[in-house]
Amino acid sequence: MPAIDVHDLTKSFDGFVAVDGISFTIESGEIFGLLGPNGAGKTTTIAMLATMQRPTSGAATVNGHDIVTDEDGVRRSIGIVFQDQSLDEELTAYENMDFHGRLYRIGGEVRRQRIGELLALVRLEDRKDDLVKTYSGGMRRRLEIARGLLHEPTVLFLDEPTLGLDPQTRNHLWEYIERLNAEKGITIILTTHYMEEADRLCDRVAIIDRGSIVAEGTPAGLKASIGGDVITIASPDPDAVAGLLTAPWVSGVERRDGQVTIRLENAEEHVPGIVTAIHQRSIGITSLAVRKPTLEDVFLHYTGRTIREEEASGREAMRMFHRAGRR
Ligand SMILES: Nc1ncnc2c1ncn2[C@@H]1O[C@H](COP(=O)(O)OP(=O)(O)OP(=O)(O)O)[C@@H](O)[C@H]1O
Ligand SMILES: [Mg+2]
Structure with a gap:
């Protein structure tokens, strides 16, 4: 049984087709990347698979659970780290984890033990009693990933996991993600508009542009495909x-x-x-x-355009600005 199986999935907003009949399969244990520019439909795709948005048409299963008729089954088996951060700044890392564990009704002793293990896994055990508002961007992301794993999901969704992080922090996060995948066997589906991230981290990549998948394969295979x-x-x-x-x-x-x-x-x-x-x-x-050839050459080959990094970095700056304003 594949971890994720997607058939002709479509999402329209008032007649605007954000995701246009995409299909793909992710095997258990894979790191799978959805690579595409701003507005390509990456977050919308993940939101449908995580049962946060209903598809307009098409079908998908996650761990064998239908995303429309078995939302609870899907939710129990997945962890999600979304693009916009959702930690409570006024709580410590431990308290954030503990709150999430209670939401999932994980009993006292098991909860304490798992929180300890996961904070160690993302190397935050020394800072577990500090308020999240004192954390750097990379530490917050690591905490969000640890929290997403608390109920022991077998599939983890990461929406732009390294957006807005500096190259060194990004590198560290890649190592954590690889370790999670290798040591715990967790299937990971991530979205990104960083070519380098998809290339370095993903076993397979689907390149998504304007709601459609334009190419899919291993990073090496995709690069070889353009010859x-x-x-x-x-x-x-x-x-x-x-x-x-x-x-x-x-x-x-x-x-x-x-x-x-x-x-x-x-x-x-x-x-x-x-x-x-x-x-x-x-x-x-x-x-x-x-x-x-790089994945940038691949994107150019299949779409006739480059991923507009300038526009992307402009939007990142806006997001950081809004995020800072919310505190
Ligand atoms: N709730 C909504 N109502 C209307 N349009 C929407 C809604 N959500 C997304 N869209 C539109 O659907 C398209 C895909 O959006 P989506 O957020 O999935 O893109 P993305 O690939 O995640 O982009 P980014 O890299 O900026 O995160 C965009 O044109 C967006 O404006
Ligand atoms: Mg997005």
Whole structure:
């Protein structure tokens, strides 16, 4: 039985189709990523799977429970960490956990024991009696993840788990998420608009754009699907370099800013020949780099657009601003 099975799931808001007939399957124990830009439909998808919003049409099961006819079954088996934080700032980490445990009717001794274990897992045991308002953004996220695990769900939903965090904190969180998955075998479905996050963390990724899944696979498979490698050569005479690269195995040559960029299959095999040919004609090379396509190249390939990081960071700033204002 797959952990999550989604068929033609659709959500409309007053005629606007936010999620447009998506289908995918997540196997137990996977880390699965929904990658897409702002407004793609990531949160709406997760909200339907977590039974917080009703689908307009289509069907899905989570741990075998139907998301429409068995909401309680779904809710008991999942943990959720949503995009906007929901901790009580005026309580300590322990108190936040304890409150959540009581909501789920987890009995006294078991509750105390699990809270201790989970706070240790996310390395917050030393700070458990400090008020959450004294916590950094990364500590809050870790606490939210620990809280989401208190009732021992087998599937954990993480909506933009590292949004607005600095690169170092983001790296640490990735390690916690990987540990959770490896040590506890928890299936994780996360949303993100960070290419790097999807690439580093996810076993499989679905790229979602304007409510539809445009590509799905392992990060490596997705990158391989657009074909070939990239070689970038910097030279004082890029025109001469470009003029040499006429072999049939070169599928594309582009010149920009004193650099020549070549697309080809099996780049490593061709590097020695390229370098020899350039030297034979006494053309200089300043640098040569072989690069694999990134998920950014994949997104561009399937949508014709780049994920607008600028817009994303602008929205992040707004969110942080609103969040700060709520305190
Ligand atoms: N309650 C709602 N009423 C009307 N429109 C909505 C509602 N919720 C979401 N939408 C719209 O549906 C689309 C998808 O929104 P959603 O929040 O799922 O995107 P997202 O991929 O999570 O984006 P982000 O990266 O900004 O979090 C957006 O155009 C959004 O404006
Ligand atoms: Mg969202």
